Amino acid sequence: MYGGSERLMQSIYKNGYILDEFDITFSYSYFKDYKDGLMRDCKNEVMRAKFQPLYLLTNGDIFNKINLRLSNKWLRRMFKIPLHLLEHTGIYALYNSIYLFIFLLKSKPEIVHINNGGYPAASACNLLAIVLNFYPSTRVVYQVNNKAVVKVGFLDRLKDKWIENSVDLFFTHSKQNREALIQRGFNGQTVKTISSYFNETTLERKLSVNEITKNRFTLSMVGFLSHRKGQLYLLHALTQIKKRNHPIIENIQVNLVGDGEERFTLMKYIDEYSLDDIVTLWGERSDYIHFIQECDIYMMTSVEGEDLPLVLLSAMQSKRCIIASDFAGISDLLTHHYDAFLVKPDLETIASEMADAIVYLYEHSEVRKTLSENVEHTFNEKLGEEKYARSLIEMYTT
Secondary structure, three states: OOOHHHHOOHHHHOOHHHHOOOOOEEEEEOOHHHHHHHHHHOOOOOOOOEEEEEOOOOOHHHHHHHHHHOOOHHHHHHHHHHHHHHHHOOHHHHHHHHHHHHHHHHHOOOEEEEEEOOEOOOHHHHHHHHHHHHOOOOEEEEEEOOOEOOOOOHHHHHHHHHHHHHOOEEEEOOHHHHHHHHHHOOOHHHEEEOOOOOOOOOOOOOOOHHHHHOOOEEEEEEOOOOHHHOHHHHHHHHHHHHHOOOHHHHOEEEEEEEOOOOHHHHHHHHHHOOOOOOEEEEEOOOOOHHHHHOOOEEEEOOOOOOOOOHHHHHHHHOOOEEEEEOOHHHHHHOOEOOOEEEEOOOOOOHHHHHHHHHHHHHHOHHHHHHHHHHHHHHHHHHOOHHHHHHHHHHHHHO
16 A cells, blocks of 8 residues: 555655755555555656666555455455465565565665565565675665564564664664564664654645535544554544533534545444444545644544554644544654643543543633644654754764
8 A cells, every 4th residue: 555654755755855965766566556646746746866666576455455345354364365375385575585686786775775664564675674685785774664563483583683684773753663673672772763754745635625624623534444543443432422412413524534444344333323424434535634734633543553653744734733642653742731632542441532532622722722833833843854864864874
C-alpha cells in the first residue's frame, strides 16, 4: 500500500536542505497503487530527485487487495495460502537477492537509507539490508516507522545479526520504539531517535466544506482501517455517547477516511448500532487533508504499533484540536491538556475515555481553541524541515 510511512519519504526527496548536499535516487518496490500515489504527490512539482522502481517479488500488494475485497476471513486465508507457500520455498528471496545485488552493483550508492513501516515488517527492506553486507563501504541508515516486534525466534535473531552487521544506524521517531528495537537485541549505541517532519503538498479539493462537515460538529480520523488504528473503539465511544442521550449525538459528523481489512467490521458495527446517520466511511481519498483541516476535532486514537503518525503531523500543522493516544512518539511530542487531549491506549477503557473527551471538548469551545493554538506552537517549536534535514545529514555523514 501507499500510506503514511511511504509518503513520509517526501520529507527527504523534497527537502531542499538535503538535496543541496546529496544527489538522491528514490527507489521503491513497484506496484501500480504505489506509483499512482507517488506521481500524485509529485504532480505539478519540479523534482530534483530521481525515481527508480524496483520490480521485486512480494505478496504485500496482493494480500492487501485480498483483504479489501473479501469480507470472509476463511476465504481470505484460502487465497493467501498458495502465495504464502510459494514465498516460503525461497523463490522470492532468491530472485530479490539477485535483483538487489545487481541494482546496487550498477547504481553504486555511497549511502542507502532504508524506510520500513515497522520491524521486521517488509521482508524486501530486510533483504536489502542483508544484501548490503556485500557492499561494506556503503553507509546504511535504517528507518523504522512503527513499533518493532520484540519477541523473536532463532532464525529471526540470525537475520537480525546479518542486518545489524550491514546497518550503521537505526532510527525511529519515539523513545518507546527505540527501546523496542534495543529489547529485540540491537545495540543501543546504533539506535537513535529523531524528531519527524512532514509538509503536506497535495492540496487538491474534491468536496466542499459542507459536504465534509454537513454543518455539524465534526470529528475526522484518517488512516488504514485496521484494529491497531482504533477506528472500532471510536465507534464504541459514539455508542456510549448515544446511550447517554447527550445532545451532541444530534449534531455530530464523524468522517473515517481510508481503507483496509477492518472496513467490513466497521460497516457491520455501524449498521448494527444505527450509526449510519452520523458516521461516513469515505474510503481512500487523495484529498484527505481537507477532512483534517475542516474538522473540529482530529482523532488519532491508535491502540498499538505506532511511532509518530504522518497524519498527526498534518493535524498539528493544520492547527486542529486533537484527541490522541498517550503512547510512543505521540507522548514524546504532545502534552495532555496543553496541546492535545490524550487518552490511554487501554482496550478496556479507551472507548469511555474518548467519549468523555469528545463530550468535554464539545462543551468547552475555549479549551478547543487553546489546544489548537498550542499545538501549532509545538509544531513550529519542535519540528521543521531544516531541523529534520540536519538530523538526517548528521546520520548520513557521521
